[in-house]
Amino acid sequence: xxxxxxxxxxxxxxxxxxxxxxxxxxxxxxxxxxxxxxxxxxxxxxxxxxxxxxxxxxxxxxxxxxxxxxxxxxxxxxxxxxxxxxxxxxxxxxxxxxxxxxxxxxxxxxxxxxxxxxxxxxxxxxxxxxxxxxxxxxxxxxxxxxxxxxxxxxxxxxxxxxxxxxxxxxxxxxxxxxxxxxxxxxxxxxxxxxxxxxxxxxxxxxxxxxxxxxxxxxxxxxxxxxxxxxxxxxxxxxxxxxxxxxxxxxxxxxxxxxxxxxxxxxxxxxxxxxxxx
Numbered sequence: 001x002x003x004x005x006x007x008x009x010x011x012x013x014x015x016x017x018x019x020x021x022x023x024x025x026x027x028x029x030x031x032x033x034x035x036x037x038x039x040x041x042x043x044x045x046x047x048x049x050x051x052x053x054x055x056x057x058x059x060x061x062x063x064x065x066x067x068x069x070x071x072x073x074x075x076x077x078x079x080x081x082x083x084x085x086x087x088x089x090x091x092x093x094x095x096x097x098x099x100x101x102x103x104x105x106x107x108x109x110x111x112x113x114x115x116x117x118x119x120x121x122x123x124x125x126x127x128x129x130x131x132x133x134x135x136x137x138x139x140x141x142x143x144x145x146x147x148x149x150x151x152x153x154x155x156x157x158x159x160x161x162x163x164x165x166x167x168x169x170x171x172x173x174x175x176x177x178x179x180x181x182x183x184x185x186x187x188x189x190x191x192x193x194x195x196x197x198x199x200x201x202x203x204x205x206x207x208x209x210x211x212x213x214x215x216x217x218x219x220x221x222x223x224x225x226x227x228x229x230x231x232x233x234x235x236x237x238x239x240x241x242x243x244x245x246x247x248x249x250x251x252x253x254x255x256x257x258x259x260x261x262x263x264x265x266x267x268x269x270x271x272x273x274x275x276x277x
Contacts, residue, residue, distance in 0.1 A: 006039065006040055006041040007037045007038065007039060007040070008032070008037065008038045008040050008050060009032070009034060009035075009036060009037045009038070010032055010033065010034050010050075010053050011034065011053065012034050013034070013055065013056050013057050014034065014053045014054065014055055014056060015031050015032070015033055015053065015054050015056055015087065015088065015089070016031065016032040016033075016038070016050050016051075016052075016053050017031060017050070017051040017052055017053070017054070017088065017100055018030050018031065018032055018038060018048060018049075018050060018051065019048070019049055019050075019051045020046045020047065020048050020049075021046065021047045021048075021049065022045055022046045022047075023045075028051075028096075028097070028100060029048065031088070031089055032050075038050075051100070054086060054087075054088060054104075055086070055104075056085060056086070056087055057085070058083055058084070058085055059083070059084055059085065059086065059107070059108070060081055060082070060083055060084075061081065061082045061084065061108050061111045061112055061115070062079075062081055063078075063079075063080050063081070063082065063112055063115055063116070064077075064078070064079050065077070065078040065079075065080075065116060065119060065120070066078075066174065067174060068119060068120060068124050069120070069124065069125065070124050070125070070127055070128055070129045070132065071124075071125055071126060071127060071128055072128045072129055072130075074128075074129035074173060075173065075174045076124070076129070076132075076171055076172065076173060076174065077170070077171070077172055077173070077174050078119065078168065078170070078171050079168075079169040079170040079171075080115070080145075080166060080167060080168050080169055081166070081167045081169060082111050082115055082149060082160060082165060082166050082167075083160070083161065083165055083166075083167075084107075084111055084153070084158050084159060084160045084165065085158070085159045086107050086157055086158055086159075087157050087159065088100060088157045089157070090154070090157045090159065091155065091156060091157035092154075092155035092156075094155075095155055095156055095157075098156075099156055099157050107156070107158055110153055110156055110158060111149070111153060111158060111160075114149055114152040114153055115145075115149055115166070117152075118145065118148040118149060118152065119145065122148060123141070123144055123145060123148065127141075129173070132171065133171070138168060138171075141168060142164065142166060142167065142168060143162075143163055145166040145168075146160060146161060146162055146163055146164060146165040146166040147162045147163070149165060149166055150162040150165060
């Protein structure tokens with residue numbers, strides 16, 4: 001539009017905000033659609049002008065949210081889109097002037113702020129992670145989120161489809177939680193493997209004598225000490241009424257005896273006095 005135009009009509013799928021100016025005071029006059037032509041020529045006391053145009057077409061807010069907490073304390077990462085339209089004619093009267101002077105980025109900011117508020121403080125804090133990740137849970141989540149956002153932003157002339165306006169593109173536990181889950185899964189697998197090995201040993205126990213079972217136990221303990229380097233403080237306690245630990249089949253070791261072949265000790269035939277009486 002140029003200043004020389006006397007009649008004005010906004011572009012297709014746009015709406016114009018018309019203001020009047022009288023004695024230096026600017027006031028909102030009304031809206032103009034593409035089907036209307038507004039006289040912008042000279043008047044006696046007032047002057048009409050186009051304050052701005054607003055696109056009535058669809059818009060999209062791409063939103064990323066981190067550490068969204070569920071009722072069972074699972075931290076989620078969310079990626080979603082909210083589809084909306086802006087029409088200042090649908091604005092609540094108390095918000096009209098604010099909406100008329102709001103930049104285009106302001107409408108997206110309203111959608112983002114209210115989406116995050118509904119996600120963090122109303123919806124996810126009432127749902128478990130298992131429920132949210134199920135098929136019916138994701139379907140219900142989209143409807144609930146769309147409806148809550150639609151109700152909240154309606155007063156600012158923003159329209160969101162109450163059933164399909166919000167779309168969850170990606171939802172998964174954050175990196176720290178996934179690492180903890182992987183470690184827990186690995187520990188569980190190790191426990192199951194240990195149980196299977198122990199079960200096999202227990203199945204063979206009835207076929208062994210007590211001496212054989214104890215010997216196997218000591219061999220297993222020696223193997224564990226060799227692998228880990230951790231030596232137990234005490235592995236056997238002998239009471240007066242109990243027999244000592246079985247040593248049959250195990251090599252005897254003297255801690256004070258040096259390694260390798262030892263020379264034979266010669267026993268003297270006679271005892272000689274150390275000092276004279």
